Amino acid sequence: MIKVCHIVNLITGKSDGVYSHLKMIFQNYDRNKFQHYLIFQGGEKVEKEITDLGIKVITSNSLRNKLSLKTFYDIYKVINHYEIDIIHTHMIKPYAIAGLINIFTRKKFIFNYHGLFLIHNPYYNFIEKTIYSQIHYLIYLFGKVDVVLVPSRKSKKLLLKETNLFPEPVVYYNGHLTKMEIINNRNDIVNFLQNIENSKIKIALIGRLEVDKRIDNAIKIVKRLTQQSINVNLLIFGDGILKNQLIKMSSELGISSRVIFFDYVPDVVNYLKFIDILLFTSDWEGMPLSMWEAMANQVPVVAPDVGGFREILEENDCGLIYEPGNLKDAEEKILQLINDEQLRTKLGQNGKSAIEAKYNKKEFIQQIERVYFQLISQ
Numbered sequence: 001m002i003k004v005c006h007i008v009n010l011i012t013g014k015s016d017g018v019y020s021h022l023k024m025i026f027q028n029y030d031r032n033k034f035q036h037y038l039i040f041q042g043g044e045k046v047e048k049e050i051t052d053l054g055i056k057v058i059t060s061n062s063l064r065n066k067l068s069l070k071t072f073y074d075i076y077k078v079i080n081h082y083e084i085d086i087i088h089t090h091m092i093k094p095y096a097i098a099g100l101i102n103i104f105t106r107k108k109f110i111f112n113y114h115g116l117f118l119i120h121n122p123y124y125n126f127i128e129k130t131i132y133s134q135i136h137y138l139i140y141l142f143g144k145v146d147v148v149l150v151p152s153r154k155s156k157k158l159l160l161k162e163t164n165l166f167p168e169p170v171v172y173y174n175g176h177l178t179k180m181e182i183i184n185n186r187n188d189i190v191n192f193l194q195n196i197e198n199s200k201i202k203i204a205l206i207g208r209l210e211v212d213k214r215i216d217n218a219i220k221i222v223k224r225l226t227q228q229s230i231n232v233n234l235l236i237f238g239d240g241i242l243k244n245q246l247i248k249m250s251s252e253l254g255i256s257s258r259v260i261f262f263d264y265v266p267d268v269v270n271y272l273k274f275i276d277i278l279l280f281t282s283d284w285e286g287m288p289l290s291m292w293e294a295m296a297n298q299v300p301v302v303a304p305d306v307g308g309f310r311e312i313l314e315e316n317d318c319g320l321i322y323e324p325g326n327l328k329d330a331e332e333k334i335l336q337l338i339n340d341e342q343l344r345t346k347l348g349q350n351g352k353s354a355i356e357a358k359y360n361k362k363e364f365i366q367q368i369e370r371v372y373f374q375l376i377s378q
Contacts, residue, residue, distance in 0.1 A: 002376055005037040005084040007075060007094040009063040013045040014208075014239070014264045018090050018114050020289040021151075021174055026053045028365040034372065039063075039078055039094075056082070067097065067131070076101050086375055088112060092121065096132050099139035108375040112149045113169065115286030115307050119162050122212055140165040146378075147371055151287035152308020172367040173312075175359030176292035189262065193235075193274035201232045201338050204275040204299075206268055206290040207282070209240030216249060217281040217327060223253045224331050230338060232258065235275070239264045272297040276344060277337055282306060283324070291319075292359060295351030300344050302333050312359075318351030 011019040026036060037056045040046060041063035050057050060074040075098055079087065087102060088110040089095040095111045102109050118129050118136070139145065148169040150156045156169045196202060203222070207213045215236065222234045236246075236259065243261065250259040265271070268290075272278070278294040278301045285307030294301050301319030303309040313319030320336065322329040337344050 001035050002033060002086065002372055003035045003037065003082060003084050004086045004088055004372060005039065005079060005082070006088045006090065007039045007098050008090040009041045009093050010091065011040055011046055012043060013049060016208075017286055017288055019046065021112075021114070022090070023049070023053070024174060024361065024364060025368060026050060026055050028361045030365075030369060034369070037078070037082060037084065039075060063093065067093070071097055072101060076105070079105055079107065086110065086372055090114065092118065092124070092132055096135040096139075099143050099145065100135060103139070103143040106144075108146050108378075109144060110147045110149060110371070110375075111145050111166070113155060113159050113286070114151065115155055115284055117159060117162050120284065136163065136165060146375055149368075149371065153311050154306075154308050155286060170371060172371075173308075173359055173364065174287055174289065174292060175361065175364045176289070176296045176355050186265070189265065189271055190274075192260075193271060196233060201230070201276045202235060202274060203232060203277045203279050203334070204235045204237065204272070205279050205281070206237045207280075207288070209236075209238050209242040209246060211242065212283050213238075214281045214283055215242065215246055217325070217330075218279055219246065219250055219253065219255070219259055221279075221281070221327055221331050221334065222258055223255050224327065225334065226255055226258060228335075230335070232338070234259045234279075235262065236260065237262045237265050237268045237271075269293040269297065272299050275299050277302055277334060279330075279334070280304060280309070281330070285309065287312070292355065295359070296355045298345075298348030298352045300337055300347035300351070302330065302337065304330070312354075316350055316354040316358075318347050318354060320347075 006022060008018060013019055029036060038050055039058045039060055042059035042061050047057050058078050060071060062068045062071040062074060084107060086108045087098050089098045090112045118132055145166055148166045150159060150169040150171055153171055156171055159169055205215060205218050209215060218234060222232060225232050250256045272294060278299050280303040287308045291301055295318055301313055303319060303321060304324040305321050306324055310321050313321060320333040322333045
């Protein structure tokens with residue numbers, strides 16, 4: 001039995017791409033060959049959901065803080081007590097802490113890059129980035145990183161451009177479960193979506209209401225569309241610190257009736273069948289789960305050329321790419337879909353076919369477990 005310990009912080013169990021990635025592993029792994037553990041900062045929702053999947057969950061509240069000796073002790077104790085074979089880290093702080101610990105424990109070590117490292121990271125200030133950069137160099141000198149996993153070929157290029165202290169990254173694709181396993185519709189949302197007149201195009205945006213998602217740009221795009229008398233609604237699924245600011249912005253632009261905020265909605269995939277276009281306006285991405293969900297539900301995607309969008313949407317002809325930050329380009333791509341229903345249908349059908357053939361749960365878990373097996377056999 002191969003024991004794998006995942007270490008992560010800042011997951012909430014809501015619109016977390018990292019959390020979705022972990023759940024896909026925990027739902028689909030080979031239980032005859034692997035045993036998974038999770039160390040995270042704590043939270044009732046995450047702990048219950050992951051425990052219900054049969055995963056041993058260990059909470060370390062110190063992961064909420066800056067680097068602390070207690071965090072080092074908590075993780076070191078778990079690794080030794082459970083005789084972990086592979087340490088699988090996600091995000092910067094877990095990588096830094098576990099990497100330093102692994103200088104002494106000498107376990108097989110994975111860093112899972114999810115689209116953001118240090119240079120362009122908006123969540124750390126200059127001093128914090130400097131500290132983590134020094135730790136990164138120490139891990140390179142005295143520790144070891146056996147494998148770096150990246151969610152797209154574009155992510156691989158970006159990470160290698162930022163640092164040459166990692167081994168050659170291994171690309172994987174999350175993909176999506178081909179069957180909708182949880183169906184728990186909220187009637188209020190279903191009724192609302194069904195009552196929007198057919199003449200209106202429904203554009204959805206799914207994600208945290210935080211600075212990196214640039215939802216302000218999505219609102220500006222809708223304003224530009226309404227100025228051309230385009231009958232459109234922007235449906236925003238997600239919550240976060242910018243919600244009130246974005247509501248105020250919609251009101252000031254005079255389009256508050258066109259922009260609807262649903263907060264965080266569990267199983268939002270259930271409502272994609274009512275959507276015409278899924279829009280992304282992010283400054284950066286790894287490979288968001290909502291893109292795969294849209295493909296599985298035959299919804300065309302419009303996204304900036306960040307993360308792995310281009311290599312999936314263009315290679316599978318299931319969405320349109322625009323220049324990051326270029327609102328006119330994004331507007332033109334959306335208008336192209338609004339004005340061509342046959343194109344929307346074709347792109348949607350192509351997305352579903354790609355999910356079924358290449359980006360399903362079997363392909364995903366085989367990619368991850370192949371890495372684990374190769375590490376143990378070394």
